[in-house]
Amino acid sequence: MNDRSSDLKGVRLDSQEDAGRHVVRTRGISKAFGAIEALVDLDLDIPKGCVYGIIGPNGSGKTTTIRILNGLLRASSGQAWLLGEAVPVSESIHRIGYMPQEMAIYSDLTAVENLELFAGMYSMRRERFEERADYLLDMIDLKDRGGSLVSELSGGMKHRLSLACALVHDPELVFLDEPTVGVDPELRNGFWEHFSRLKAEGKTIVLTTHYMDEAVRCDMVGMMRLGRMIAEDTPEELMASTGALNLEEAFLQRSRRVEQ
Amino acid sequence: MNARRVLAIALKTLRSLRHDKRTAGFLVFMPLFMIAIFGYTFGGEIENVDVVVVNLDVGSANGSVADMIIGDLASRVTLRLTALSSPDEAVEAVRLTDAWAAIYFGPEFTEQVEEGIAVSALGLFAVPSVVELHLDASNPNIAQTVVTELQASIQVVLVEHYDMNPPVAVVEDRVYGEGAEFIDFFAPGVMGLAAMMVTFMLSIISFVRERSTGTLDRLLTTPVTEGEIVGGYAMAFGIVALIQSTVILVAAMLLFKVTVEGSALLALLTIFLLGVGSQGLGFLLSSIAKNEFQAVQFIPLILFPSILLAGVFWPLEAVPDILRPVSNFIPLTYAVDGCRSIMVRGWGAGDVWPQLAVLAGFAAATLMLSAYSLKKRG
Incomplete structure (x- = not known):
């Protein structure tokens, strides 16, 4: 962890060499909506196999960052790379998954039909899809509800299905925008088990959250405030450097320091 | 793609x-x-449309044109005619929706028709003879049907008996959709x-x-x-x-x-x-x-x-x-x-x-x- 964080602040590797290690890389990306600066000069280097948490209050630029990375928004300036390819990616798009903040699944389709639609978007073969669907439905504990209409599922089940839809093509890099907002603690715990499993498979996860207790479980945390990255390190380092007992306090201290 | x-x-x-x-x-x-x-x-062909008729035509030596027109109308099933004696009564029948239309022939109808035909035969402007038609046009299709029927009968009678077209005639030319x-x-x-x-x-x-x-x-x-x-x-x-x-x-x-x-x-x-x-x-x-x-x-x-x-x-x-x-x-x-x-x-x-x-x-x-x-x- 430590050498990775020193790497962040130290020498910049060129993007060719970098691609293998840093699956997400941005240089000076900014985004303005009219007079509002949603994102200011963001540099990110997220290494492979990392669970990276972007934390910050509402309006701090978390979602804007994710949407620029996955191509839904164009940065006003700066450049980003995913898996070594400049954003918006085309080749690498097959290797990237995205779970939006909204549930973003079709409530008038069944759970399996939702998975099948997204599998279709990635041109997955039938056999491969069936294998994946079995695996994912098992993972999200919806094995016996695969044929149920989404509108008949509980909120938690829908959340789990939404995650499964982001993972159907077995992506190497997954963006999860507030994956656990409005999710009960037990289910959140379950989600983190899935994240650990993905990490163990060598996947990289970039997620946004405003739950500090969740941020602690990330390998690396970027604290955002008013469109700016105000601190970035491991949760342990962030707490240690501010002398705070928890991340929330660390965040508040950093915020105050920026204001001064 | x-x-x-x-x-x-x-x-x-x-x-x-x-x-x-x-x-x-x-x-x-x-x-x-x-x-x-x-x-x-x-969709259906319209039949048995209730129509009241007031015929006060006194006719001429050749008979009554109004009688002939009514006879022609009655020979078909489209209109179901009922005779009444006063124009006011007839209009009232339409007003009360007892009938879709009231047709009224005045006392000098035949006389006017013959006069008009004589005048137009000289190439002069003929004052058209008047058939009053009081319509309930709330159903445009029925209204159209009544008008069409009446005009058709007028034409048939005048052409048959006087070998002339009436002063006002609607000629519809359908290139396609004949019988549609x-x-x-x-x-x-x-x-x-x-x-x-x-x-x-x-x-x-x-x-x-x-x-x-x-x-x-x-x-x-x-x-x-x-x-x-x-x-x-x-x-x-x-x-x-x-x-x-x-x-x-x-x-x-x-x-x-x-x-x-x-x-x-x-x-x-x-x-x-x-x-x-x-x-x-x-x-x-x-x-x-x-x-x-x-x-x-x-x-x-x-x-x-x-x-x-x-x-x-x-x-x-x-x-x-x-x-x-x-x-x-x-x-x-x-x-x-x-x-x-x-x-x-x-x-x-x-x-x-x-x-x-x-x-x-x-x-x-x-x-x-x-x-x-x-x-x-x-």
Whole structure:
């Protein structure tokens, strides 16, 4: 962890060499909506196999960052790379998954039909899809509800299905925008088990959250405030450097320091 | 374009419809309902229309022209005549809806007719003799029938007995559609209208939902292209429009004995193009609407001009001059005109290609604009 964080602040590797290690890389990306600066000069280097948490209050630029990375928004300036390819990616798009903040699944389709639609978007073969669907439905504990209409599922089940839809093509890099907002603690715990499993498979996860207790479980945390990255390190380092007992306090201290 | 992905989008969209039983039922029964209503309202030949007659004509040496006209009317079943003795009584009968119309012949009717004929034989202006007709025009079809019947009888009698046309005569020349009933005219209009309404409404609502639930954003982060999404939707809704117009066509043929003079397939192709274009239009407007409720506002905006000005129920000739340019901008105008020409006039692709071209252009333009509107990112 430590050498990775020193790497962040130290020498910049060129993007060719970098691609293998840093699956997400941005240089000076900014985004303005009219007079509002949603994102200011963001540099990110997220290494492979990392669970990276972007934390910050509402309006701090978390979602804007994710949407620029996955191509839904164009940065006003700066450049980003995913898996070594400049954003918006085309080749690498097959290797990237995205779970939006909204549930973003079709409530008038069944759970399996939702998975099948997204599998279709990635041109997955039938056999491969069936294998994946079995695996994912098992993972999200919806094995016996695969044929149920989404509108008949509980909120938690829908959340789990939404995650499964982001993972159907077995992506190497997954963006999860507030994956656990409005999710009960037990289910959140379950989600983190899935994240650990993905990490163990060598996947990289970039997620946004405003739950500090969740941020602690990330390998690396970027604290955002008013469109700016105000601190970035491991949760342990962030707490240690501010002398705070928890991340929330660390965040508040950093915020105050920026204001001064 | 990846065919597999287009199919996946189309499949998903059709599946959504299948799961929504009410919508699926609506899709099939709405057109049935429409053709039934319009068919029963306008489809049958009109018979036994109650009409009261007041004949005060005293006649001449040659007899009474009014008697002959009434006799001619009575020889057919279209009007059911009842004789009354005073004009006021007759008008009252219409007012009380006991009769659809009152026909009144004045005492000098025959005299005036003979005078008029003599004057016009000299090439001079003849004062027309007057038959008063008091009409309940609340049903335009019945009103039209009464007028037509009366004029026909007047003409028959005058031509038979005086070898002359009456001073006022309506000459209708039908190149096509001889013997066609109203339903033959309405069936193509209803097919076009139903296809347009349903594809437009489904499309605008579906896309507003795709946007508001975040599924569209999610799709756009996958390898699927904007064109593939639009193409998949167009395929699904085009199929819906086809199924619908087939239901209407078959119902019209079985229930109302509508005959298709030209190619039914060509008529369905016309409707398909209209359906695809209408879904594209719905898509475009959905990008302006923020939610379902706003989307619903667009529906009457698009539908009412189409219903009123596209020649579905009233001929384009009945559209006021000032609105005629609007008619020319409504795609439904071309679909109804094309479909009607195919089904009633028996025209082929060689005759209706201009209409087909306009509809194909409409479909292509809305689909391309839709895909472009998706590509535009903030």
